[in-house]
Amino acid sequence: MELPPDLFQLCLSPTDSSTPVRFQAGIAMAAGALHVEAFTSLDVAEYEVLGHCRRELLATPRAVGVSEWGGPDHDRMEATIEEGFWRIAWRGETLHMVAAQWRDGFDRNARTWLVGPSPELVRAFALDVARTTNEPRDAILVFHGSCWQRSHELYRATQQASFDDLILARSLKEQIRGDFQRFLASRSAYEELGLAWRRGALFLGPPGNGKTHCLRALVRELNVPSLYVQSVKARYETEEANLKRVFERARQLRPCVLVVEDIDALVNAGNRSFFLNQLDGFEKNVGLVVLATTNHPERIDPAILDRPSRFDRKYHFDLPAAEERAAYLALWQRKLAGKVSWSASTTEALVGRTEGFSFAYLKELMVAALMKSISAGGSFDALLEQECVTLAAEMATRKTAMGPLGTVAVDVDSDD
Numbered sequence: 001m002e003l004p005p006d007l008f009q010l011c012l013s014p015t016d017s018s019t020p021v022r023f024q025a026g027i028a029m030a031a032g033a034l035h036v037e038a039f040t041s042l043d044v045a046e047y048e049v050l051g052h053c054r055r056e057l058l059a060t061p062r063a064v065g066v067s068e069w070g071g072p073d074h075d076r077m078e079a080t081i082e083e084g085f086w087r088i089a090w091r092g093e094t095l096h097m098v099a100a101q102w103r104d105g106f107d108r109n110a111r112t113w114l115v116g117p118s119p120e121l122v123r124a125f126a127l128d129v130a131r132t133t134n135e136p137r138d139a140i141l142v143f144h145g146s147c148w149q150r151s152h153e154l155y156r157a158t159q160q161a162s163f164d165d166l167i168l169a170r171s172l173k174e175q176i177r178g179d180f181q182r183f184l185a186s187r188s189a190y191e192e193l194g195l196a197w198r199r200g201a202l203f204l205g206p207p208g209n210g211k212t213h214c215l216r217a218l219v220r221e222l223n224v225p226s227l228y229v230q231s232v233k234a235r236y237e238t239e240e241a242n243l244k245r246v247f248e249r250a251r252q253l254r255p256c257v258l259v260v261e262d263i264d265a266l267v268n269a270g271n272r273s274f275f276l277n278q279l280d281g282f283e284k285n286v287g288l289v290v291l292a293t294t295n296h297p298e299r300i301d302p303a304i305l306d307r308p309s310r311f312d313r314k315y316h317f318d319l320p321a322a323e324e325r326a327a328y329l330a331l332w333q334r335k336l337a338g339k340v341s342w343s344a345s346t347t348e349a350l351v352g353r354t355e356g357f358s359f360a361y362l363k364e365l366m367v368a369a370l371m372k373s374i375s376a377g378g379s380f381d382a383l384l385e386q387e388c389v390t391l392a393a394e395m396a397t398r399k400t401a402m403g404p405l406g407t408v409a410v411d412v413d414s415d416d
């Protein structure tokens with residue numbers, strides 16, 4: 001199959017609502033008896049990377065691309081072809097593909113035309129591309145600005161999170177792990193009893209006490225696709241429409257985990273009833289685990305917080321008591337064994353003086369002391385004690401600046 005060399009110029013200058021019509025006509029003319037079908041979003045490039053087809057970029061019409069600074073370490077220019085024409089080899093068949101992108105007012109359009117010997121073959125290919133590339137695999141789907149993006153970075157961070165270095169009061173850790181493992185393993189038991197196989201859990205507590213850490217370790221351990229809602233606010237889309245997208249995608253991937261961090265900021269008076277409707281969809285949400293976190297349970301509507309069957313489990317991540325503070329310092333001691341050490345009496349003194357510290361502050365204490373020991377040296381015991389005094393003073397300033405709870409992480413003005 002051959003396309004006219006000036007197809008892209010003809011169809012894209014200018015662009016307006018007739019652009020797809022002109023493409024369709026131009027491609028159909030060249031395709032003759034072959035079947036031509038247009039698709040809005042098909043990630044054939046990803047499908048090829050995954051080894052399911054082979055594409056060959058054809059020279060005419062000449063492809064148009066843009067290059068962008070990127071890569072995981074921002075060490076390369078990455079080229080993307082926006083307009084192009086390819087031959088595709090798939091399961092012993094040959095198809096052709098035309099891709100183009102353009103703007104129509106504020107809308108950004110991306111379209112893919114597939115050309116093949118029959119409608120059945122074209123659709124079977126398209127369906128397999130959509131299904132295969134929609135799986136998050138080695139990524140976490142992140143919803144932001146009205147669309148889903150695959151985050152490999154968040155996936156890697158999640159894969160590094162472990163329950164081993166999470167210290168929680170009493171049996172909370174085992175309880176959380178057990179609850180979800182049993183839940184995922186007991187689908188048939190739920191169905192036999194006529195219960196909806198789904199679960200919602202809320203992680204509550206002041207900043208820096210392991211909600212996110214635990215959530216990641218849990219997501220890793222459950223090993224099902226996971227989706228993460230960053231924000232449903234967008235300039236050209238309503239929050240309802242975005243929430244609908246969020247839940248629809250989650251339903252496609254069940255069983256899966258849908259994570260809503262800081263749910264108090266996401267759900268507001270305007271979108272609450274819509275959110276609850278989506279959450280309550282009894283049949284539709286089978287296999288859906290919703291995990292939400294908050295520092296501000298008092299800001300959450302009782303309809304979300306207290307009604308059973310929405311968030312049926314609430315786990316409290318409180319400030320560490322002396323026992324957990326000691327366990328956390330011991331964890332660092334094991335981690336640093338052979339490199340840096342300090343005495344048991346220093347640990348004891350620190351445990352006594354860090355009442356009111358979150359785990360994040362304890363971590364800061366360790367990191368700051370380690371950095372000082374690199375730059376200035378000296379006794380590590382003394383450095384720990386110094387940093388403890390500095391941090392306690394900083395915490396006191398924050399609390400006075402923010403009221404008695406001091407739970408919001410805001411920066412207090414400093415002189416520098």
Ligand SMILES: Nc1ncnc2c1ncn2[C@@H]1O[C@H](COP(=O)(O)OP(=O)(O)OP(=O)(O)O)[C@@H](O)[C@H]1O
Pocket residue numbers: 165166167168205206207208209210211212213214294295317328359360363
């Ligand atoms: N219980 C804990 N055990 C071990 N490390 C912890 C614990 N809690 C927090 N940390 C460490 O402190 C840092 C901050 O923790 P995390 O992000 O999980 O807090 P959070 O409760 O989600 O806070 P926020 O409410 O501000 O989101 C992380 O590096 C984490 O590993």
Ligand SMILES: [Mg+2]
Pocket residue numbers: 211212213261293
């Ligand atoms: Mg967090």
